[in-house]
Amino acid sequence: MKTYEKARAFIYRNARPLDLARWQYHFENGSQKAVLAALSYYQNEDGGFGYALEADSWNPNSAPIQTWAATEILQEINFTKSDHPIIQGILQYLTSGQDFNGHFWYNTVESNNHYPHAPWWHTESISTSHNNYNPTACLAGFILRFADKDSELYELGIRIAKEAFHTYLSQDLFGDMHTAGCYIRLLQYLEETNITTVIDLEALRERLNMQVQHNITANTDEWASGYICKPSQFFNDCDSFFYPHNKVMADFECDFIIQKQLDDGSWNIPWSWDNYPEEWAISKNWWKSNGVILNMLFLKGMRKL
Numbered sequence: 001m002k003t004y005e006k007a008r009a010f011i012y013r014n015a016r017p018l019d020l021a022r023w024q025y026h027f028e029n030g031s032q033k034a035v036l037a038a039l040s041y042y043q044n045e046d047g048g049f050g051y052a053l054e055a056d057s058w059n060p061n062s063a064p065i066q067t068w069a070a071t072e073i074l075q076e077i078n079f080t081k082s083d084h085p086i087i088q089g090i091l092q093y094l095t096s097g098q099d100f101n102g103h104f105w106y107n108t109v110e111s112n113n114h115y116p117h118a119p120w121w122h123t124e125s126i127s128t129s130h131n132n133y134n135p136t137a138c139l140a141g142f143i144l145r146f147a148d149k150d151s152e153l154y155e156l157g158i159r160i161a162k163e164a165f166h167t168y169l170s171q172d173l174f175g176d177m178h179t180a181g182c183y184i185r186l187l188q189y190l191e192e193t194n195i196t197t198v199i200d201l202e203a204l205r206e207r208l209n210m211q212v213q214h215n216i217t218a219n220t221d222e223w224a225s226g227y228i229c230k231p232s233q234f235f236n237d238c239d240s241f242f243y244p245h246n247k248v249m250a251d252f253e254c255d256f257i258i259q260k261q262l263d264d265g266s267w268n269i270p271w272s273w274d275n276y277p278e279e280w281a282i283s284k285n286w287w288k289s290n291g292v293i294l295n296m297l298f299l300k301g302m303r304k305l
Contacts, residue, residue: 003258004305007292010265015289018042018053018073022293025077026300032077039073040086042066046096047089055286056118058279062093063112064105065121068135068182071142075185076297080192082146094143095153103163104136116279118271133175137164138182141189144198158198161186165199174211177229184208184234205241212242216249223256227270230256232294237301254304257295267291 004027011023018038024030042053048062054069067090074087081087099106108123143157168175168183187204190196212235217228231250235242243250260267266288273280299305 003261003299004296006261006263006265007296008265010292011289013264014266014285015292016286019286019289019293022073022076026293026297032079035073035077036079036084036086039070042070043086043089046098047091047093048098049090052283052286055283055290056273057112057121058116058283059109059112059121060115061109061111062098063109064099064135064139065107067093068138071138072185075188080145087146090142091147091153094139095151103160104132105139107132107134116273116276118273118280119275132179133164133167134179134182136160136182137168137179138185140164141186144195145189145193161190161198165204169203169207174214177215177233180208180211180215181233209242209245213245216246218249220252220256224260224268225270232298235301236294236298238303250302254299254302257299258304265292267295 008023008027011020015023018035018041021030021034021038025032025035039053042049042051044050044060044062046062048064049066049070050060050062051066052058053066057063057066059066070086070090079087094100094105099109108121110123112121112123137160140157140160143153144161147154147157164183164186174180183204187201187208190198190201212231215229215233216231217223217226222228223230230253231242231246232253234240235246235250237243238247238250257267262268269284269287269291272284296305
């Protein structure tokens, strides 16, 4: 059985409804409407998202990371109708000031502690992240993409985008791959809306280009077992600005994906939780479904599917 057929079988046997709808949208002429319908069940009345949309935290309460995960799905299916209830709800959540300290949306929230979660989402109020632009840079871009330009939220988005940009360019060292991904999304949101006056897009693009090359794990012997960084962390299309400088590694990842597929059609998950073994077993399967979709999208975008 070929890579695609094995991947498809895993999705139909294991995926939660949201990921099945995503698969059908990308590979079987499915609809955005089906993805949005499934996604809506993770959205709370305050407009934020919870309920393990980001599958390493089972907290049902709204959280910035969970809400960021929703924006990533909207981006993935190229959904841009700003008047849709899901997008309006996200803007409502970001307007409320919840889980926000004036400069950052918190990377973790205290209520995570009360539900099964990965150790990196455990936090106390005194240790909640106050100084990292994951996911703040991405959420600022979402605001500039979808908020009313005459709103206070839009002005806040401009300020945060500027702060994020100046912080990023002033750093001597490159940040981690997850934060870099949020800056890439900020860049993409600004490019989509042709906003060229908020920050220096060319300077951001060039810095990100250096970071992508820096972050991708060059020692491919580590890829099979370690929590490493691959090109797909940053792009999944050979038309991407980042592809020409990382073509060799991207081509290697395509071969790696095909060679390392498991018999059940999925791929290994290179992380685990210290606690909650029963819940982790479920979340691991959710992550596998997500990995199947992302791997197949990468092969598709690299013209290898």
